[in-house]
Amino acid sequence: MSFKVIDRRVFLRNTAILGAGLAAPMHFVRGAYAEDVSCNMPKGDTVTFGWSVPLTGPYADEGADELKAFQLAVKHLNGEGDGGMIPTMKPGALKGNGVLGKKVAQVHGDSQTKTDAARDNSKRMIERDGAIMISGGSSSAEAVAVQSLCQDMGVIHMSGLTHSNDTTGKDKKRYGFRHFFNAYQSGVALGPVIGEAYGKDRKAYHLTADYTWGWTQEESMKAATEAMGWQTVAAVRTPLGSADFSQYITPVLNSGADVLILNHYGKDMVNSLTQSVQFGLRDKEVNGKKFEIVVPLFSELMAQGAGDAVKGIYGTSNWDWKLDDEATKAFTKSFGQEYGAPPSQAAHTCYVQALLYADACERAGTFFAPAVIKALEGFEFDGLGNGSTLYRAEDHQCMKSCLVVRGKETPKDKYDLMEIVKVVPREVTTYDPSIFGGELGPSDAKQC
Amino acid sequence: MFKGLSRNDWLLLAGFSAFVLLMPIILQPIGAAYPALMQKICIFGIFAIGFNILFGLTGYLSFGHAAFLGVGSYAAVWSFKLFTMNIIPALLMALVFTTIFAVAIGYISLRRSGIYFSILTLAFAQMCYNLAYSVLTPLTNGETGLQLTLKDPRWIDAMFHEPGAGLPRATLFGIDTSGGGLGGFYLCAIALIVCFFFSVRIFRSPFGMMLRAIKSNQTRMRYTGFNTRPYLLAAFVISGAYAGLAGGLMAATDPLAGAERMQWTASGEVVLMTILGGVGTLVGPVIGAGVIKYFENIFSSFGDNTLHGVFGFLPDIIEQPLVSFLSLFVGEGWNLTLGVVFMLIVIFLPGGIMEGLRRIWSRLNRRHDGGEKIAVAQPQPAE
Numbered sequence: 001m002s003f004k005v006i007d008r009r010v011f012l013r014n015t016a017i018l019g020a021g022l023a024a025p026m027h028f029v030r031g032a033y034a035e036d037v038s039c040n041m042p043k044g045d046t047v048t049f050g051w052s053v054p055l056t057g058p059y060a061d062e063g064a065d066e067l068k069a070f071q072l073a074v075k076h077l078n079g080e081g082d083g084g085m086i087p088t089m090k091p092g093a094l095k096g097n098g099v100l101g102k103k104v105a106q107v108h109g110d111s112q113t114k115t116d117a118a119r120d121n122s123k124r125m126i127e128r129d130g131a132i133m134i135s136g137g138s139s140s141a142e143a144v145a146v147q148s149l150c151q152d153m154g155v156i157h158m159s160g161l162t163h164s165n166d167t168t169g170k171d172k173k174r175y176g177f178r179h180f181f182n183a184y185q186s187g188v189a190l191g192p193v194i195g196e197a198y199g200k201d202r203k204a205y206h207l208t209a210d211y212t213w214g215w216t217q218e219e220s221m222k223a224a225t226e227a228m229g230w231q232t233v234a235a236v237r238t239p240l241g242s243a244d245f246s247q248y249i250t251p252v253l254n255s256g257a258d259v260l261i262l263n264h265y266g267k268d269m270v271n272s273l274t275q276s277v278q279f280g281l282r283d284k285e286v287n288g289k290k291f292e293i294v295v296p297l298f299s300e301l302m303a304q305g306a307g308d309a310v311k312g313i314y315g316t317s318n319w320d321w322k323l324d325d326e327a328t329k330a331f332t333k334s335f336g337q338e339y340g341a342p343p344s345q346a347a348h349t350c351y352v353q354a355l356l357y358a359d360a361c362e363r364a365g366t367f368f369a370p371a372v373i374k375a376l377e378g379f380e381f382d383g384l385g386n387g388s389t390l391y392r393a394e395d396h397q398c399m400k401s402c403l404v405v406r407g408k409e410t411p412k413d414k415y416d417l418m419e420i421v422k423v424v425p426r427e428v429t430t431y432d433p434s435i436f437g438g439e440l441g442p443s444d445a446k447q448c
Numbered sequence: 449m450f451k452g453l454s455r456n457d458w459l460l461l462a463g464f465s466a467f468v469l470l471m472p473i474i475l476q477p478i479g480a481a482y483p484a485l486m487q488k489i490c491i492f493g494i495f496a497i498g499f500n501i502l503f504g505l506t507g508y509l510s511f512g513h514a515a516f517l518g519v520g521s522y523a524a525v526w527s528f529k530l531f532t533m534n535i536i537p538a539l540l541m542a543l544v545f546t547t548i549f550a551v552a553i554g555y556i557s558l559r560r561s562g563i564y565f566s567i568l569t570l571a572f573a574q575m576c577y578n579l580a581y582s583v584l585t586p587l588t589n590g591e592t593g594l595q596l597t598l599k600d601p602r603w604i605d606a607m608f609h610e611p612g613a614g615l616p617r618a619t620l621f622g623i624d625t626s627g628g629g630l631g632g633f634y635l636c637a638i639a640l641i642v643c644f645f646f647s648v649r650i651f652r653s654p655f656g657m658m659l660r661a662i663k664s665n666q667t668r669m670r671y672t673g674f675n676t677r678p679y680l681l682a683a684f685v686i687s688g689a690y691a692g693l694a695g696g697l698m699a700a701t702d703p704l705a706g707a708e709r710m711q712w713t714a715s716g717e718v719v720l721m722t723i724l725g726g727v728g729t730l731v732g733p734v735i736g737a738g739v740i741k742y743f744e745n746i747f748s749s750f751g752d753n754t755l756h757g758v759f760g761f762l763p764d765i766i767e768q769p770l771v772s773f774l775s776l777f778v779g780e781g782w783n784l785t786l787g788v789v790f791m792l793i794v795i796f797l798p799g800g801i802m803e804g805l806r807r808i809w810s811r812l813n814r815r816h817d818g819g820e821k822i823a824v825a826q827p828q829p830a831e
Contacts, residue, residue: 108749109748110748110779110780114708115591115593116708119704120488121745121749123483123702124482124484124485124745124749127482127628128482128485140592141591141592144592145595148596148615148704149702151614152615152626152627153627153628166592171595171597210581210582210590211591237582239582239591441598442614444613444614446627
């Protein structure tokens with residue numbers, strides 16, 4: 001290499017560029033000096049919430065509905081619209097002027113129902129867009145992955161639709177909170193009802209979505225049904241996002257089982273249920289009894305997808321728009337006015353989570369994450385559609401009532417597909433938090 | 449090892465290093481200067497450089513490189529779980545395991561060439577994916593993904609200090625590489641520069657010349673008395689090791705490994721990156737990786753509101769249809785945009801973005817020198 005003689009001007013210019021380049025990283029090292037500062041505390045007059053929802057993949061329908069709910073929640077928090085469930089929430093600290101006087105802004109990303117994509121999205125929202133809270137997710141795998149990321153970054157994660165026991169069990173995190181019910185509670189609620197309807201000596205065959213939610217759902221349903229005397233013939237895992245379940249359904253016919261339990265959700269459930277019905281499972285008689293299908297986790301959106309196949313099928317639900325309380329009516333009304341359709345249970349839980357986070361910030365008087373966590377832990381509230389509810393401090397799981405539902409035989413319209421069979425009270429669904437193990441970890445503030 | 453590079457190569461290396469290290473400033477205007485995305489760009493840059501050593505030099509199109517990425521990730525996460533949060537052993541584990549895998553898969557697959565080789569590698573990768581997804585669940589935790597837990601033994605760390613209250617972060621002797629911040633980015637950036645340097649060395653070496661000779665006419669090589677298989681296997685293993693390092697770095701910046709990064713779509717993605725940037729060029733694959741990762745992360749986050757913001761100055765009559773048309777291409781439709789860009793490039797610039805740059809460059813030069821012929825990549829069969 002040969003160097004030419006460099007003149008003064010070029011030297012000065014190059015030195016300046018080099019200096020700027022070397023100093024640049026310093027710009028990104030944020031103030032680690034101040035106390036009571038956690039990741040992304042808002043500085044201006046807005047506070048940013050991040051929604052990580054699947055807009056593609058097997059849970060896309062739920063994701064789209066969740067995003068609608070989040071957008072509605074932001075409107076209501078900022079004092080636009082009719083306020084939805086803000087007036088009905090008791091005790092409620094929200095005033096409809098944003099959160100702690102700051103307007104709520106929002107960003108979102110498509111999590112593709114994949115854990116890697118969900119984490120990428122959440123990182124973008126935290127690192128680039130300055131989101132102080134991440135919510136959403138339609139799959140427990142996503143929820144578990146994103147909540148551990150949030151724990152690492154020091155950002156609170158308000159899980160949306162996640163039903164696995166692991167989310168607030170084995171994989172629970174101090175920065176992760178779940179309002180939705182879980183597979184264990186589904187089992188406890190659904191067991192007695194199907195026991196009464198189908199008898200105590202049944203043989204069950206499970207088809208299970210092969211990831212954390214499916215595994216715990218299968219375990220909880222096995223425990224609940226075997227406790228009342230059912231036998232489990234087989235439990236077969238199916239990959240998430242399968243379109244064709246025929247290879248899994250054919251063996252059911254020859255297995256001697258007389259109940260099929262579908263531990264599927266979203267498009268998986270729509271496909272597996274319609275295909276089971278097309279295979280004529282429900283018209284069969286096995287062991288002298290009518291063959292039955294049970295779908296432990298049910299939703300209005302899936303019922304719409306599956307059409308006639310859902311008629312008469314039992315399942316559980318976190319919430320339903322047909323419930324008869326003030327909060328539910330107010331939410332259904334304002335969601336319906338906005339989008340022309342009643343909200344799904346996914347929309348409800350996401351809306352409630354956004355409100356609960358905002359309310360906790362108001363009560364804590366700060367956005368400082370450890371203080372907000374304290375405000376949420378052990379919070380007892382009412383008027384958000386599920387009756388009196390406790391955000392349990394031990395595992396960050398909401399203790400509340402849940403619903404046993406059944407596909408309606410004669411629906412009035414396409415939103416009236418499920419009837420509520422039973423509201424299972426909170427006392428029944430409450431369980432000992434220690435049965436699933438796991439540790440919450442510390443709540444120390446982190447800079448990001 | 450530092451001999452044999454021309455002045456131009458050194459300048460290229462210096463320019464490349466400067467660009468990579470200054471990414472936090474350069475990418476600021478296009479909204480991509482946040483650590484997670486820059487890490488991804490560097491990691492996939494390494495992945496694509498490695499892929500290009502095989503595909504660009506020998507012309508062997510492997511459709512299963514994502515398997516190595518996944519193996520590297522799992523190996524690194526297991527090292528975090530069992531031994532220490534230091535990333536050096538994790539990256540070594542990733543390299544060792546992927547090398548073993550690459551030797552095994554390469555030994556079998558390289559018995560065939562052309563489309564048969566592609567299909568064989570694809571089959572192996574799908575096999576690995578399915579193993580990771582369901583069969584080896586105790587080892588990989590299936591769809592949920594392998595994660596760190598508080599109960600992990602971390603034997604080496606436990607010997608030196610008491611475990612902290614929370615989950616530890618991956619570190620390089622005290623510098624955090626996971627959990628946000630620029631530490632992880634600079635790690636990946638330096639790894640990318642080192643990998644790029646090795647790739648330049650390979651391109652300029654007699655070994656690289658052999659690989660190119662295999663691409664242009666393998667039969668003639670054999671007739672002149674060369675046994676081509678060891679060269680091919682070496683290229684395959686090197687490129688597999690690059691992928692393994694990329695996988696290890698993915699785990700080092702974010703200690704989680706999921707089966708979906710081994711799926712065939714991930715293998716296809718690296719092929720796209722390389723072709724988009726320019727097959728057989730030095731910098732092309734990195735540019736391709738950057739473009740695709742930018743699209744995936746930034747375009748997918750645009751919504752109608754962003755578009756209304758951009759076209760807000762137009763009258764409503766034009767704005768409404770324009771926005772509703774363009775909204776097909778952003779948000780969840782980002783794949784569509786990528787597809788269109790890819791088609792345009794393959795049709796009009798078969799040599800990728802690098803060929804476009806070269807054409808612009810020679811057009812600028814021609815104005816001065818008057819009449820130098822523009823270099824155009826010739827379409828080659830089996831490429």
